[in-house]
Amino acid sequence: MGGTGAGGARRGRRYDPERRTRILDAALDVIAEHGTAGTTHRTIAARADVPLGSVTYHFASLADLLAQAFARYVELQSATFEKLFEDVATPEQFVEVVVDLVCGGPARHRSAVLGFELHLAALRDPGLRVLTQAWTWQSRAVLARFTGPDTAARLDALLEGMIMHALLAAEPESREATRAAIVQTLGPAHLEGDRHARARGI
Amino acid sequence: MGGTGAGGARRGRRYDPERRTRILDAALDVIAEHGTAGTTHRTIAARADVPLGSVTYHFASLADLLAQAFARYVELQSATFEKLFEDVATPEQFVEVVVDLVCGGPARHRSAVLGFELHLAALRDPGLRVLTQAWTWQSRAVLARFTGPDTAARLDALLEGMIMHALLAAEPESREATRAAIVQTLGPAHLEGDRHARARGI
């Protein structure tokens, strides 16, 4: 009916300091589920369990909201990425974490889809490229600590392609094949440890 | 406005046997320009210079039209891809053609964008995955003639990622860096010719 939208105990939610954040997270959920195109004020409001007016009140426009949602995604994702490699001590561990990144099933589905949605959106809206570029740099920087800058760039691209293929493939690639591709890209020197030693030295 | 839509001498254009194809090509243009989300019956009709009713007459739904447009894209793109490698005789030529693929500026922009739009669309609509899978297999098959199947799969993923990065990068990667990444993925044996010789033997 007329815009009532989400039901539930919304009464008394005034003074909700985290409302903005909650809307952004809801927006990311909706984007992951319905695509950027299927993301509307109304869907977001319903997902966040917030009145429609609240969404338009806190964000100047839908484009603005999406941009901020993607910014939040990059921020959260970067932190997650960073943390993934925090405890990596050996080249073998590094490879395993990277393999997990590609093979990591439905757990990583949401973030992978969001990543591609962001890339596509940035293709159309140059204003979003600061986000994709920041994200790329940050990813490469993390990887570079273990591989050096050139290999990091290559690995980053390879991962991008492999993750997309993994999302679309009828049946998942085997971990072994994935590992082989990664190891090959890292180059023969990687597992000999010297490069890794240098990385730890940084 | 008001239904007349596209201008031009459209009177008497009846019985246009290639209209369907023209609409599909127009749809691909529009997708490349405005994204799948921005692709509407009206935009397509204007681009194809046909009345709105003509677009809905020839295709049962917009989703159907998009699916057929993407199918046409895969078909055309596969043929183009095939032809690109037709005259490749040496490993060096192979590498150059692949580097062109990544660096190939605005000329390749349209088809690259369309490829990613298709990937994203397939992520949302499983019915489109027959297209992405067919396309992936075909690409790998072409590459595999020069690299063997495993390396082909890796190279394919790497190219996917590099092309996306190239599309989004503020300034294009140098051809040298691109070539280095590719050569590294092909493996040291590639340029020594034996692998290529084997490929030619197939």
Place this chain on the structure above:
Amino acid sequence: MGGTGAGGARRGRRYDPERRTRILDAALDVIAEHGTAGTTHRTIAARADVPLGSVTYHFASLADLLAQAFARYVELQSATFEKLFEDVATPEQFVEVVVDLVCGGPARHRSAVLGFELHLAALRDPGLRVLTQAWTWQSRAVLARFTGPDTAARLDALLEGMIMHALLAAEPESREATRAAIVQTLGPAHLEGDRHARARGI
């Protein structure tokens, strides 16, 4: 796609002298099923297993087609009505036939619905009133042979209302209640036979 509509062995159906009639009958089917409003050239064509162009070719307009279909309905229905009472010899038989008319389950559903659709259509389109009036006169004439003209008119109206209620009622009225209402409307003299004897004398 695009208007092909009905499938099947339509090839070679040229020179189909009954096509007009078949289209009209299909139209009546569609009206009964989807209502006058839901009746389109395309639905009719599909139902009649005839190309779309054939429907517009044989009838100047949809309104014209509907008018002719309703005319056919009145014609067929009048004949059926006539025949229903053909073998009625006693007042008791007369009452039973009339009760059947009201209680006659799904068998009579189609014709009853069509009757009301025609009434409603005639309310909007005065051109159709020649049909409803002819139908009313004919029905009354048949009934009057057993009841006299005044009672026939009353009975006709009563039947109209009872049939509509029967169509809409959650559970059907009992035959007994229906019979009682009819008998009461016929008047006490009816079953005494003298009136009926007079009717047979006509």
Place this chain on the structure above:
Amino acid sequence: MGGTGAGGARRGRRYDPERRTRILDAALDVIAEHGTAGTTHRTIAARADVPLGSVTYHFASLADLLAQAFARYVELQSATFEKLFEDVATPEQFVEVVVDLVCGGPARHRSAVLGFELHLAALRDPGLRVLTQAWTWQSRAVLARFTGPDTAARLDALLEGMIMHALLAAEPESREATRAAIVQTLGPAHLEGDRHARARGI
């Protein structure tokens, strides 16, 4: 044309608390005039002198709007019907009021047409039958106060048929003929007063 739709000083009409009701009444006007089939969001909006978006804002779908309009009709009509018989004290008055119901010219035209439109609509949409059934029960209850339940049901059906015939007839039936039919259906006892006396006793 082009979205502006109805003319008039509509600027500043915001916050119109009775808008919903006004739209429903406009819908009933339109149904009476153009039939359920000819009732569109746009016609209703024009009739209610509200923008198109307002109609779709307040009602989830056109079917929903029509259902609510018909519900309002039944409600209003039931009240009117009730009031018609409020001051009836004698059997003679009762008969006159009922005769008025059938013969009541253009004044009753709108409500009669709406009644039949509702019946037809309920034939197609079972969801509307709660309305027709409620309406039937209520009508019978009012009549039964003067006639007893069985006669009330018969009279209700007779009235339904007579009103439809009156709407479609080229020239109106005479009051006398109408009265005769009603009196005959009420049965000989009615005007003798005993039945009515019983009714008053309730």
Place this chain on the structure above:
DNA sequence: TATGAATGAGCATTCATTCAT
């Protein structure tokens, strides 16, 4: 500050009808 009523632009889709073949 927060909200939901309000609105105009736009969209996918249907369809009666026209017309070249």
Place this chain on the structure above:
DNA sequence: GATGAATGAATGCTCATTCAT
């Protein structure tokens, strides 16, 4: 004669955004 491609006008509906409260 018959057909199906073609078309423009409508239709139901969605939605970003504005704004009175």
